[in-house]
Amino acid sequence: MPKTMVTSFQEVAENIKKYQDALRQNAEIRRRVAMVWSWYAVRDEQSNGWKFAPSRFIGYHDPSAKRYVVESGMEGEFDGRITERVLSQWFATPEANSKLERELFEALRAFLAGFGKAPGARAHINVPADGITVTNRIAAHTNEFLSRITSDPEICGGRPCIKGTRMRVVDIVEAVAHGASQQELLADFDYLTAEDIAAALLYAARATEHRIVRTA
Numbered sequence: 633m634p635k636t637m638v639t640s641f642q643e644v645a646e647n648i649k650k651y652q653d654a655l656r657q658n659a660e661i662r663r664r665v666a667m668v669w670s671w672y673a674v675r676d677e678q679s680n681g682w683k684f685a686p687s688r689f690i691g692y693h694d695p696s697a698k699r700y701v702v703e704s705g706m707e708g709e710f711d712g713r714i715t716e717r718v719l720s721q722w723f724a725t726p727e728a729n730s731k732l733e734r735e736l737f738e739a740l741r742a743f744l745a746g747f748g749k750a751p752g753a754r755a756h757i758n759v760p761a762d763g764i765t766v767t768n769r770i771a772a773h774t775n776e777f778l779s780r781i782t783s784d785p786e787i788c789g790g791r792p793c794i795k796g797t798r799m800r801v802v803d804i805v806e807a808v809a810h811g812a813s814q815q816e817l818l819a820d821f822d823y824l825t826a827e828d829i830a831a832a833l834l835y836a837a838r839a840t841e842h843r844i845v846r847t848a
Contacts, residue, residue: 651685654697666749691715804832
């Protein structure tokens with residue numbers, strides 16, 4: 633039986649759709665979902681959720697439910713080590729404990745729960761590498777902005793301020809809330825930069841994720 637590997641990301645994406653169809657049609661594939669530890673995921677354009685499939689299904693050209701059941705078992709010829717290497721051309725694993733990784737595992741748990749299963753202890757998820765690049769770039773900019781905020785007990789009673797100034801985050805947020813534009817703030821406070829204002833707004837937005845928000 634020929635085992636031609638996939639040759640493009642588009643083919644992989646089509647194979648993930650085929651796996652979703654195979655799940656609906658084949659009880660043995662549904663039974664095996666808890667045994668999969670190498671998952672690959674792409675965004676579902678309609679729901680903006682995630683579609684999952686194992687490397688041993690999507691890494692080979694023209695997969696089918698029957699072929700997967702026969703060849704992906706202990707005695708089968710499908711080799712996850714080979715498919716992992718091939719798929720690494722287009723996929724990568726998100727950073728551990730990142731927001732993306734948490735989102736993926738939450739989606740995977742929900743997906744498997746539909747079959748009465750849960751992810752195995754060795755399970756990991758890969759996504760298109762370009763999506764991870766964008767996510768990492770956003771995270772880098774976020775950290776850069778937040779590094780502009782400091783909290784010193786000797787300055788403004790420890791309330792969050794723009795580093796090197798006595799301008800509190802709350803002062804910027806309240807000014808913007810009352811209609812002040814970025815240009816007006818920069819003109820009134822010549823020691824501020826546009827990045828400082830963005831940092832203050834980002835810091836305030838992040839603070840709303842907590843149960844208690846201290847603004848003064």
